[in-house]
Amino acid sequence: MSQSHLVFDHVWKKFRRGERHDSLRDLIPAAVTWLMRGAPAADELAEQQFWALKDVTFEVRPGQALGIIGPNGAGKSTILKVLTKILKPTRGRCEVRGRVGALIELAAGFHGDLSGRENIFLQGAIMGMRHAEIARRFDEIVEFSGIAEFIDTPVKRYSSGMNARLGFAIAAHLDPDVLLIDEVLAVGDFAFQQKAFDRIREIVSRDIPVVVISHQLDRIASLCSQAILLDHGAIVHQGEPADCIAAYVSHHGAPSERTSGEGPLVIERITVGPASAVASGQRATLVLSGVAKEHDTPCSIVIRVRASQTGQVVFATTTARCGVELPASGRFELEVDLQMNVPEGIYFAETVVRDRKREVALGSGPTASIQVRGGPSFAGLVQMNSAMRVVRDAASPRVRVGKRDEAVC
């Protein structure tokens, strides 16, 4: 098992664009044209092709978890399909040693007319489990899925949540040597998601190589030891998850779209210091650099901090509110100090330039991401630095005697 590993060595993958002749009826006229007019020109063929993966190289060793992030269509799922042998690389080498467990399309093998019980055996077999193994873990799987009372009901009567839960439960009992996860971190209701996530965390901690694809950036940050940022099939950033997420967010301006400004004041760059990951309750410093052109519009910069998981704005302020006057011309740097009194997760710091007089946005600037790691534990949205004390003898109206137990948590 410690031998298991996963190598992607300069992998290229080419796809055809558009439709292919998928019937003989279409093929024959096409072949006739081909014979009469000669083969289509090479550039015409090249136009119909595109590279889904361009020279992608990485290696994952036991105990490492690699997160892959990037916009839709960047090639993330193509990587997993190559790793699972569904697709073959056009060029390069992909080597996977060990039994592959793929948490991808968890219910792909389900058949609606079969019962949950029958589907467990079928799906288990498709995922490469032996019959005896499934039989041995059957009760565990049913227990985990939490749908024991419907196990003999045809799957077509299940809700989509039940379907996904059963699929996850089967996959989660696979005991793989290599684990691949594609966007399945959001399965079922909140309680099940937590359970599923704990299960994945447990498998990840088993000293096996893991690859995770997700748009839930905080999940990547908390599961993975390294990450790659993919765009248009190529790796654009490789390294610490927090750095990759920062690079992703600043390149793609998520979640608000970026309008690079022609306005009187343009924010060109935003960086997070001292590190892009801080502990909950610690301070993070944003450094915005920009340039102001000669103008007489009174401008202010809005800083909005948004939780990536919920999309909720947890904090917003403006330079005007802080009493900061921005220069009327020339380059400037603005330091924003934030105390991250929020729970663990990824937060986006968005910037917007506003016209103070007319109260309109002139353009949005770049976005940075801040990773907050677990600090002193608390539940909820913000750290309220609660203080508690027990006051004994509270019934006595006059004297409040003072043995007070005080605790800050």
Next chain:
Amino acid sequence: MIASEAPEPTGFARLAADVREILREQRESYELLLQMARRDLLLRYKQTAMGFGWAVSMPVMNMIIFSMIFTRVVRLDTDLPYPIFAYAGLLPWNFFASSLRFSAESLVKNTPLVTKVYFPREVLPFSAVLVSLVDFGVATTVLAGMMAWYGIGVGWSILFLPVVLLVQILFTAGIALLLAMGNLFYRDVRYLFEVVLTVWMFATSVVYPVERIGGWLGDLLLLNPMTPIIDAYRAVILRGELPAAGPFAAAAALSVVTLAVAWIAFHRAKFSFAENI
């Protein structure tokens, strides 16, 4: 930057590697094959109230129709009573034809599986053959009943039946792989093959002894391996003799070659299935 490519083994080395991989995959996936076949059988018998009747009705109906034609309309002299001659031919033919009908659509029907999960894709056409084999077994009971009716007993030659069955399975599996693959790349292969099946049935000794055709056409039909196979069933079950050695051995050899070639071709093409389905 151009990626460095591992040199692809060529010729015999590549063939040997393919065969090794095929064998390894089969060892790992035979349970999946059984599960798939079980699924298809469960579904068949769950969905159709007829259940086992499904397996029996086709060959029985055909046997009745051809018996009417060849005993009432035109008299056809056969060494065996015509109904049993016809049924003993229709039974294995039906196994062959329904295996191929199901396997032709097996990959395309399971598109979500083929594009989302990796498993040896052979499992799908093979499971179609396996399901038809079960139907074949069920329909055999009718043959046993007919033999009792006509007072035909079995001799020691019945011991050779597994060999005949094996040869047919090998040949069927080979064609099944080619068809499943062909229908994946070109969706109308399935319809085209229906036409081929009809012609093929009358080019085989299913409902009449094909050697009566004679002439150059008769010579041409000797190339069809299904005739010696179906004749072999009649020989070992009904006539109590071994199949004609020459033609049967040739059919057996051709079956093995067909399966080997089809399997290697399927194995080499299967990595492009997900992109082309």
